[in-house]
Amino acid sequence: MTTPKKSTYNISRYLLHRLKEAGIHHIFGVPGDYTLDFLDEVLASPLKWVGNCNELNAGYAADGYARMKGAGAAAVTYGVGGLSILNAVAGAYAERVPLIVISGAPPSHRRDTGAMVHHLIADYYVQLEIFKKVTVDATILTSADSAPDEIDRVITNALIHKLPVYIELPVDMALLSCRPPHTISRALHRTSDKDSLEECVEDAARLLDAALNPVVLAGVELLRFGLGTAALNLVETLEIPFSTMLSSKCVLPELHPQFIGIYQGNWSREAVKHQVESSDCLLSLGVWMTDFDTGLFSMNFDNRRVIDVGDGDVRIGNHYYHGVQLGDFISALSRKAKTRAYLTSHPHETRRLKDRFIPQNGQILTAPRLYECVNSFLDDHTVLLAEPGDAFCAAPDFHIEEAENFIVQAYYTSIGFCTPASLGVAMARPKKRPVILTGDGAFQMTAQEMSTLIRHGSNAVIILINNDGYLIERMLHEDGLYNDIQMWNYASLPEAFGGKDKVIGILANTEDELAQAFATAAAEKNKLIFIEARLPNRDCSEGLLRLGKAIRQSNPKK
Numbered sequence: 001m002t003t004p005k006k007s008t009y010n011i012s013r014y015l016l017h018r019l020k021e022a023g024i025h026h027i028f029g030v031p032g033d034y035t036l037d038f039l040d041e042v043l044a045s046p047l048k049w050v051g052n053c054n055e056l057n058a059g060y061a062a063d064g065y066a067r068m069k070g071a072g073a074a075a076v077t078y079g080v081g082g083l084s085i086l087n088a089v090a091g092a093y094a095e096r097v098p099l100i101v102i103s104g105a106p107p108s109h110r111r112d113t114g115a116m117v118h119h120l121i122a123d124y125y126v127q128l129e130i131f132k133k134v135t136v137d138a139t140i141l142t143s144a145d146s147a148p149d150e151i152d153r154v155i156t157n158a159l160i161h162k163l164p165v166y167i168e169l170p171v172d173m174a175l176l177s178c179r180p181p182h183t184i185s186r187a188l189h190r191t192s193d194k195d196s197l198e199e200c201v202e203d204a205a206r207l208l209d210a211a212l213n214p215v216v217l218a219g220v221e222l223l224r225f226g227l228g229t230a231a232l233n234l235v236e237t238l239e240i241p242f243s244t245m246l247s248s249k250c251v252l253p254e255l256h257p258q259f260i261g262i263y264q265g266n267w268s269r270e271a272v273k274h275q276v277e278s279s280d281c282l283l284s285l286g287v288w289m290t291d292f293d294t295g296l297f298s299m300n301f302d303n304r305r306v307i308d309v310g311d312g313d314v315r316i317g318n319h320y321y322h323g324v325q326l327g328d329f330i331s332a333l334s335r336k337a338k339t340r341a342y343l344t345s346h347p348h349e350t351r352r353l354k355d356r357f358i359p360q361n362g363q364i365l366t367a368p369r370l371y372e373c374v375n376s377f378l379d380d381h382t383v384l385l386a387e388p389g390d391a392f393c394a395a396p397d398f399h400i401e402e403a404e405n406f407i408v409q410a411y412y413t414s415i416g417f418c419t420p421a422s423l424g425v426a427m428a429r430p431k432k433r434p435v436i437l438t439g440d441g442a443f444q445m446t447a448q449e450m451s452t453l454i455r456h457g458s459n460a461v462i463i464l465i466n467n468d469g470y471l472i473e474r475m476l477h478e479d480g481l482y483n484d485i486q487m488w489n490y491a492s493l494p495e496a497f498g499g500k501d502k503v504i505g506i507l508a509n510t511e512d513e514l515a516q517a518f519a520t521a522a523a524e525k526n527k528l529i530f531i532e533a534r535l536p537n538r539d540c541s542e543g544l545l546r547l548g549k550a551i552r553q554s555n556p557k558k
């Protein structure tokens with residue numbers, strides 16, 4: 001008789017195995033005594049530990065990582081850590097980013113007695129209950145027998161739904177032996193209802209074929225569900241012109257001859273607004289009609305002419321088709337609808353590549369010139385992260401070709417996201433260079449994470465728009481002293497954060513100083529470059545001027 005082989009897995013190792021299978025090679029976080037056994041297993045595993053300055057930053061970093069790699073993970077301690085990461089998890093939930101949160105927790109044997117251990121909020125289930133609101137699945141691991149199945153279910157749900165999940169790992173569970181991982185049989189995508197799919201694709205193809213000026217509006221879910229290539233195949237096969245939005249910027253390539261521009265309701269360029277809104281068949285793919293994507297709901301569509309394909313449902317006029325997945329719809333429609341020969345009937349001027357930024361010596365820097373210069377610096381090897389504020393108002397006008405070269409939190413808009421998220425980008429795509437365009441207010445929220453970038457030798461380029469406070473807030477409402485912030489000596493921070501030979505901090509007041517700063521960034525490819533761009537009082541992009549005007553004209557309380 002042979003004795004069964006003892007499993008070399010414990011719950012932590014099992015979890016790490018599943019994370020690695022999900023494409024995760026880095027775990028972000030902050031330690032605490034409830035997580036130390038788990039973190040020892042992380043160090044012994046092929047996954048790399050990336051410690052952060054605080055848990056909120058760890059969450060943002062894991063979010064940035066997940067946007068590049070399809071999933072990201074952060075490990076935190078209980079209560080003080082769990083609640084600190086919460087805002088990042090809420091952002092991932094709103095924006096559909098599969099962020100896996102692992103929280104250490106007090107020992108489970110104390111749970112039954114309700115003992116008052118450190119970091120406890122009230123009872124032992126409060127944190128779980130809170131996380132249930134901002135995740136698609138949440139669990140406390142309670143035994144070695146059930147933990148593997150729980151872990152499998154929760155991680156699978158994160159990957160299928162593209163939403164965050166929560167795994168609470170009590171300290172006395174971390175090293176318990178458990179069964180080895182089996183092959184997971186559950187598909188990692190949802191399937192469509194066959195009849196519903198067939199019917200709606202037939203109806204959509206008929207409308208498209210009969211339309212004179214159809215347009216595809218490519219939305220953010222194409223990004224989140226990795227459907228950019230399928231959507232490109234659709235628009236190219238059918239030869240339909242397309243528009244993208246701020247949240248889905250460059251999900252389809254911007255130099256493409258069928259690209260008509262970024263649609264943002266009344267904030268769009270006139271020609272884009274006209275072509276999208278006057279289309280007799282608007283094929284809206286994975287679009288979220290959020291305030292910032294629609295120019296404060298100023299879109300003007302005739303819903304009878306819209307084919308709206310969302311997450312699981314399609315609406316054509318007043319008809320609903322349930323159980324239809326976006327990816328299945330796109331593939332089926334590519335095969336069914338006829339091509340339109342748009343390119344032959346609309347000969348397109350070759351789009352101009354970016355202009356080189358030619359500085360005027362001694363000329364005081366202005367916002368439009370700053371953004372021209374940033375635009376000219378971006379290329380296929382940079383990933384731009386644009387913060388809410390003037391940065392994301394200017395970003396729609398930048399030319400970026402690849403979907404993964406642009407990150408924006410256009411819906412949840414938590415300022416301070418970009419600096420830590422760039423750490424996730426740096427880990428996920430070591431060959432690319434993160435470029436962070438951030439306001440001074442946003443930067444002050446999470447500035448310390450620059451030290452983690454420095455620690456890991458990142459060559460990120462941080463461009464700080466120093467407009468002396470919360471300019472976007474000043475533009476939206478009568479100004480008040482609540483929009484003022486303390487002026488920091490920004491350009492000296494990289495060195496203060498321990499960067500000495502690995503960073504260069506530059507202050508640019510004039511066009512030539514800015515051009516020189518970017519020339520330094522281009523030459524110093526292995527250093528972190530921090531550029532403080534000082535702008536005149538209230539100077540901002542065209543985009544923010546439009547936004548400010550639109551908001552003041554509307555009633556934001558409605």
Ligand SMILES: Cc1ncc(C[n+]2csc(CCOP(=O)(O)OP(=O)(O)O)c2C)c(N)n1
Pocket residue numbers: 387388389390391413414415416438439440441442443465467469470471472473
């Ligand atoms: C975490 C968080 N707190 C507060 C806000 C509200 N808010 C939105 S924009 C903004 C000011 C941004 O200022 P800054 O980063 O300097 O950008 P600017 O508008 O000056 O370009 C604030 C406070 C927010 N979006 N997120």
Ligand SMILES: [Mg+2]
Pocket residue numbers: 389439440441465466467468469470471
């Ligand atoms: Mg500012």
